[in-house]
Amino acid sequence: MAIRVLPDVLISQIAAGEVVERPAAALKEILENSLDAGAADIQIELEQGGVKRIRVSDNGAGIQRDELLLALTRHATSKIASLADLEQVASLGFRGEALASIAAIARVQLTSRSAEADHAWRVQAEGGHLDAPVPAARATGTTIDIQDLFFNTPARRKFLKTEATEYAHCAETVRRLALANPGTAFTLSHNGRVQLRLNAESAATRVRQVLGEAFEHNTIAVDAAAGSLRVSGWVIRPGAATASREGQHVFVNGRYVRDKLIVHALKEAYRDVLHHQLNPAYCLFISVPPDGVDVNVHPAKTEIRFRDSRGVHQFLFHAVERLLSAPVEAGATAAPETSAAMPQARPYGAPQQTSMPLAVNEAMAFYAPLASPAAAPRMPAAAAYDAPPLGYALAQLHGIYVLAQNAQGLVLVDMHAAHERVVYEKLKAALDARAVPAQALLIPVTLTVDARDAAEISPYLDRLRDIGFDLSITSPTSVAVRAVPWLLKDADPVELTRAVLHEVAEFGVARLLAERRNELLATLACHGAVRANRRLSVPEMNALLREMEATERAGQCNHGRPTWFQISLQELDARFMRGR
Ligand SMILES: Nc1ncnc2c1ncn2[C@@H]1O[C@H](COP(=O)(O)OP(=O)(O)OP(=O)(O)O)[C@@H](O)[C@H]1O
Numbered sequence: 001m002a003i004r005v006l007p008d009v010l011i012s013q014i015a016a017g018e019v020v021e022r023p024a025a026a027l028k029e030i031l032e033n034s035l036d037a038g039a040a041d042i043q044i045e046l047e048q049g050g051v052k053r054i055r056v057s058d059n060g061a062g063i064q065r066d067e068l069l070l071a072l073t074r075h076a077t078s079k080i081a082s083l084a085d086l087e088q089v090a091s092l093g094f095r096g097e098a099l100a101s102i103a104a105i106a107r108v109q110l111t112s113r114s115a116e117a118d119h120a121w122r123v124q125a126e127g128g129h130l131d132a133p134v135p136a137a138r139a140t141g142t143t144i145d146i147q148d149l150f151f152n153t154p155a156r157r158k159f160l161k162t163e164a165t166e167y168a169h170c171a172e173t174v175r176r177l178a179l180a181n182p183g184t185a186f187t188l189s190h191n192g193r194v195q196l197r198l199n200a201e202s203a204a205t206r207v208r209q210v211l212g213e214a215f216e217h218n219t220i221a222v223d224a225a226a227g228s229l230r231v232s233g234w235v236i237r238p239g240a241a242t243a244s245r246e247g248q249h250v251f252v253n254g255r256y257v258r259d260k261l262i263v264h265a266l267k268e269a270y271r272d273v274l275h276h277q278l279n280p281a282y283c284l285f286i287s288v289p290p291d292g293v294d295v296n297v298h299p300a301k302t303e304i305r306f307r308d309s310r311g312v313h314q315f316l317f318h319a320v321e322r323l324l325s326a327p328v329e330a331g332a333t334a335a336p337e338t339s340a341a342m343p344q345a346r347p348y349g350a351p352q353q354t355s356m357p358l359a360v361n362e363a364m365a366f367y368a369p370l371a372s373p374a375a376a377p378r379m380p381a382a383a384a385y386d387a388p389p390l391g392y393a394l395a396q397l398h399g400i401y402v403l404a405q406n407a408q409g410l411v412l413v414d415m416h417a418a419h420e421r422v423v424y425e426k427l428k429a430a431l432d433a434r435a436v437p438a439q440a441l442l443i444p445v446t447l448t449v450d451a452r453d454a455a456e457i458s459p460y461l462d463r464l465r466d467i468g469f470d471l472s473i474t475s476p477t478s479v480a481v482r483a484v485p486w487l488l489k490d491a492d493p494v495e496l497t498r499a500v501l502h503e504v505a506e507f508g509v510a511r512l513l514a515e516r517r518n519e520l521l522a523t524l525a526c527h528g529a530v531r532a533n534r535r536l537s538v539p540e541m542n543a544l545l546r547e548m549e550a551t552e553r554a555g556q557c558n559h560g561r562p563t564w565f566q567i568s569l570q571e572l573d574a575r576f577m578r579g580r
């Protein structure tokens with residue numbers, strides 16, 4: 001076949017393959033145009049999941065008569081004019097092809113009126129063929145009516161899912177754009193029924209409306225800046241995370257993006273407080289200078305490339321990690337959005353109570369009244385009882401829980417989980433400081449091991465000594481343990497060594513001491529932490545409470561479970577119906 005230039009419509013149809021893979025993608029392009037036009041109110045009507053019809057009306061700037069046909073023409077845009085513009089682009093669109101692509105695969109009617117015009121004008125397009133503008137009636141703004149998407153591209157139509165699925169994708173698109181544009185009102189209807197109505201709101205209110213009250217209550221507010229980078233939004237409390245990846249919403253300069261680098265930075269930030277099978281949920285608004293990010297990576301414009309990707313990764317990681325690692329004493333101001341009244345208002349003993357533990361910051365809200373004189377009169381008992389945040393130990397319950405009294409009421413601590421976290425953080429700190437004191441065993445113990453394990457560790461005995469293990473190979477299948485890390489001196493040295501060898505067999509020493517280091521320390525901490533049924537004296541329990549207060553991330557154990565729980569006097573009073 002001879003080489004020939006493709007007809008324009010076919011070029012647009014090919015482009016549409018990338019830009020408009022399903023109704024939701026067409027809807028995204030249309031909504032972004034409305035937002036770029038400065039619309040304060042956007043009405044969306046869908047039929048049959050958007051396949052039959054997508055009709056969007058906005059009250060934005062509108063399009064002049066002479067430009068209506070251009071708007072539907074490929075490579076025509078009002079948003080950039082040069083490469084310099086492209087590198088600084090702040091609008092959501094810039095490729096000048098979305099409408100042309102949609103017009104090539106659907107029947108499109110575009111009606112628009114600019115502020116200066118006496119009336120509106122309308123153009124029709126079908127399968128790439130454009131009609132001349134005719135007069136029409138509407139207020140300033142634009143209405144685009146897309147019918148029979150993919151009517152002339154049956155191959156693409158075949159890939160469409162059920163109406164419900166296509167609608168769900170459309171609704172998700174609206175929700176995302178609504179999150180990033182709280183100042184714009186949105187109304188979404190499907191098959192004639194209104195599904196979503198959002199007024200112009202503050203960012204916090206919009207997030208609550210779109211993501212729900214549960215999201216609001218289970219998250220911590222983030223707001224951090226470094227140089228020209230800024231992040232604000234909400235991240236989930238570790239205790240409320242689930243396995244789902246659905247709740248991850250990231251916006252860069254107002255654009256919804258899917259970015260592996262960001263997902264990775266967040267996952268890393270949660271590494272120490274979340275079980276690896278759980279995923280953090282978040283809604284983050286990141287701003288970077290326009291020239292620090294390339295949005296021209298893929299026609300769908302949901303992928304981006306950061307100029308300084310390392311810097312962005314580090315920034316996000318630290319911003320969130322710092323927030324999550326606030327020790328019990330600090331962080332009183334870390335959760336401005338969650339009111340102190342919230343946990344008290346929940347009836348203790350309600351089923352969701354057990355699965356919605358008090359996280360550190362939430363509990364800190366309880367302590368805030370102590371520091372604020374204005375609030376003091378409301379809590380005379382609290383002011384009178386001067387105790388550290390986690391209070392003083394009263395007793396041990398069933399060898400599992402420590403009960404303590406603080407100003408607010410009763411504190412319950414999962415002794416093993418809390419101690420495990422304390423030991424883990426101490427091990428990490430000691431290793432970071434390259435000072436892991438070892439405890440020599442009075443009598444070295446010998447254990448029989450797999451010959452391969454012995455061979456694997458033999459070149460690394462020095463490095464194992466750095467983490468406090470003094471081992472020697474006494475025969476091809478036996479290892480003598482002479483010292484263990486001092487922090488783990490109460491654990492069974494054989495069990496500890498076996499745990500190390502087990503990890504060695506799985507990952508090799510080199511990986512174990514580098515990227516798997518924290519997992520190893522977590523395993524060791526579990527061995528080193530007090531076991532259930534160990535009787536603790538009151539001074540021992542108090543020592544644990546004081547250590548928790550001084551430990552980062554003490555609110556969760558290494559697996560992300562909560563380590564302690566507050567029950568306020570008000571909650572107890574309510575249970576006993578006192579003062580009614
Ligand atoms: N709702 C609207 N209000 C005002 N102008 C609009 C609207 N929709 C489209 N336009 C005009 O039509 C032009 C073409 O829109 P189109 O979506 O095809 O391209 P774009 O937004 O410039 O770039 P991209 O292909 O990246 O979306 C826009 O540049 C804009 O000038």
Ligand SMILES: [Mg+2]
Pocket residue numbers: 029032033092093094098099
């Ligand atoms: Mg556009």
